[in-house]
Amino acid sequence: xxxxxxxxxxxxxxxxxxxxxxxxxxxxxxxxxxxxxxxxxxxxxxxxxxxxxxxxxxxxxxxxxxxxxxxxxxxxxxxxxxxxxxxxxxxxxxxxxxxxxxxxxxxxxxxxxxxxxxxxxxxxxxxxxxxxxxxxxxxxxxxxxxxxxxxxxxxxxxxxxxxxxxxxxxxxxxxxxxxxxxxxxxxxxxxxxxxxxxxxxxxxxxxxxxxxxxxxxxxxxxxxxxxxxxxxxxxxxxxxxxxxxxxxxxxxxxxxxxxxxxxxxxxxxxxxxxxxxxxxxxxxxxxxxxxxxxxxxxxxxxxxxxxxxxxxxxxxxxxxxxxxxxxxxxxxxxxxxxxxxxxxxxxxxxxxxxxxxxxxxxxxxxxxxxxxxxxxxxxxxxxxxxxxxxxxxxxxxxxxxxxxxxxxxxxxxxxxxxxxxxxxxxxxxxxxxxxxxxxxxxxxxxxxxxxxxxxxxxxxxxxxxxxxxxxxxxxxxxxxxxxxxxxxxxxxxxxxxxxxxxxxxxxxxxxxxxxxxxxxxxxxxxxxxxxxxxxxxxxxx
Numbered sequence: 117x118x119x120x121x122x123x124x125x126x127x128x129x130x131x132x133x134x135x136x137x138x139x140x141x142x143x144x145x146x147x148x149x150x151x152x153x154x155x156x157x158x159x160x161x162x163x164x165x166x167x168x169x170x171x172x173x174x175x176x177x178x179x180x181x182x183x184x185x186x187x188x189x190x191x192x193x194x195x196x197x198x199x200x201x202x203x204x205x206x207x208x209x210x211x212x213x214x215x216x217x218x219x220x221x222x223x224x225x226x227x228x229x230x231x232x233x234x235x236x237x238x239x240x241x242x243x244x245x246x247x248x249x250x251x252x253x254x255x256x257x258x259x260x261x262x263x264x265x266x267x268x269x270x271x272x273x274x275x276x277x278x279x280x281x282x283x284x285x286x287x288x289x290x291x292x293x294x295x296x297x298x299x300x301x302x303x304x305x306x307x308x309x310x311x312x313x314x315x316x317x318x319x320x321x322x323x324x325x326x327x328x329x330x331x332x333x334x335x336x337x338x339x340x341x342x343x344x345x346x347x348x349x350x351x352x353x354x355x356x357x358x359x360x361x362x363x364x365x366x367x368x369x370x371x372x373x374x375x376x377x378x379x380x381x382x383x384x385x386x387x388x389x390x391x392x393x394x395x396x397x398x399x400x401x402x403x404x405x406x407x408x409x410x411x412x413x414x415x416x417x418x419x420x421x422x423x424x425x426x427x428x429x430x431x432x433x434x435x436x437x438x439x440x441x442x443x444x445x446x447x448x449x450x451x452x453x454x455x456x457x458x459x460x461x462x463x464x465x466x467x468x469x470x471x472x473x474x475x476x477x478x479x480x481x482x483x484x485x486x487x488x489x490x491x492x493x494x495x496x497x498x499x500x501x502x503x504x505x506x507x508x509x510x511x512x513x514x515x516x517x518x519x520x521x522x523x524x525x526x527x528x529x530x531x532x533x534x535x536x537x538x539x540x541x542x543x544x545x546x547x548x549x550x551x552x553x554x555x556x557x558x559x560x561x562x563x564x565x566x567x568x569x570x571x572x573x574x575x576x577x578x579x580x581x582x583x584x585x586x587x588x589x590x591x592x593x594x595x596x597x598x599x600x601x602x603x604x605x606x607x608x609x610x611x612x613x614x615x616x617x618x619x620x621x622x623x624x625x626x627x628x629x630x631x632x633x634x635x636x637x638x639x640x641x642x643x644x645x646x647x648x649x650x651x652x653x654x655x656x657x
Contacts, residue, residue, distance in 0.1 A: 142305075145209060156178060184236025185239045185527075187332070193518075202316070391509050391518065397502045403529040406531070410537060467599040470596070536597075548582075550579075553582070
């Protein structure tokens with residue numbers, strides 16, 4: 117295996133079978149990493165019976181993966197740029213596979229929690245590395261747009277598939293099988309990765325700022341934790357304090373990046389004309405994805421009375437349109453449609469999906485599923501395009517860092533969507549539930565249904581009906597808020613992206629401004645990967 121060397125310059129060329137085969141290799145681990153967010157939904161009862169975790173341990177079994185993943189994304193993206201994205205990807209795949217094996221045969225809750233933490237570390241290396249490698253392999257903007265559209269579709273579909281895969285494996289095997297399914301894909305990546313994937317890194321990364329690592333984690337984790345708990349349990353001083361502490365550390369982290377000689381996240385990234393809007397719009401799209409999912413999953417189970425497995429299978433239906441939406445958007449952009457209008461259209465489509473939820477009733481399964489499908493298709497259009505834009509407006513040597521910022525923003529957006537829209541729905545639910553209902557029924561729909569089962573038939577049915585109607589009213593109010601936010605996002609996209617252009621010689625994009633010469637990334641690539649020559653006086657994006 118050759119070591120990475122600086123590329124010679126030649127015009128951007130079209131990728132061939134090798135590059136697309138490499139994308140296929142990258143998609144399997146990406147699918148499994150995204151599935152791991154939801155893969156424990158059906159396994160947790162068997163895990164509880166076998167390992168007998170405490171209530172706190174059970175929560176950590178669920179949350180440890182997502183917390184570690186969110187906290188380390190920026191660190192891993194920066195490490196990939198410095199030490200090689202393929203190298204970090206393969207190390208992460210090995211760690212992910214080993215942790216999956218340990219998790220499958222864990223004999224205690226503590227072991228499973230530790231394994232989930234290592235899975236989060238592995239996931240944090242895989243997600244930004246896969247996107248950065250795609251950025252390196254595809255120098256042609258149209259082809260890169262298609263590849264990132266595929267990346268976005270697989271990422272979104274994986275979250276929906278995780279719960280279904282969990283139910284199938286637990287029903288036919290045992291709970292450890294939900295982790296063992298990771299091993300073949302990781303083994304395939306470890307075998308084919310060195311052959312198909314190019315190595316690339318920043319030739320002059322500077323000194324790695326160790327202090328930025330704990331600062332970034334201290335900024336991300338308290339905010340994510342606080343927002344998740346607010347969405348689950350409502351507003352509480354502890355969770356508000358947690359978010360506040362995280363924001364204070366975020367301020368320190370930003371100050372550190374602006375003043376240290378070699379920052380983890382260069383402030384110049386955000387001076388790129390398209391990068392900051394892309395990160396913001398991607399955050400808003402994940403806000404809507406998770407905010408809508410918060411209601412639709414509960415609606416299927418608690419309002420319509422579907423079993424968990426039935427609800428998971430029905431939830432796959434909206435994913436069908438994802439396979440069409442992102443490639444269609446890529447084709448439109450390739451044919452010359454302004455990306456700003458495509459992104460704006462995606463937000464408007466998703467807003468229409470929220471409008472469908474806003475007019476649904478307690479027996480509107482097809483309307484709710486249709487609304488979820490429209491939301492998913494609109495938002496995958498947005499995510500695929502803004503991710504491509506963000507990566508196209510930064511130098512290739514900063515692709516890993518840019519990817520990690522996008523993914524961290526996604527984590528923030530998802531947590532914020534559940535917290536804000538969930539809070540709106542909860543407030544309406546508590547306002548509409550009858551005052552005569554037991555106190556626990558005023559907290560959640562699940563609590564109301566549990567109480568209703570213990571009451572005499574007529575009283576129980578009346579409480580259950582009132583609670584379902586109150587929840588549906590809350591979903592309608594949250595959907596109206598979501599639609600308004602997405603329409604505002606559509607206007608924002610049209611205003612901020614209209615003049616942004618991506619040059620075909622995008623490997624010469626600059627962090628330091630139009631007068632700063634660009635350096636090609638250090639890569640171990642065949643001729644098809646050579647970057648275009650840098651003009652003597654390149655124009656801004």
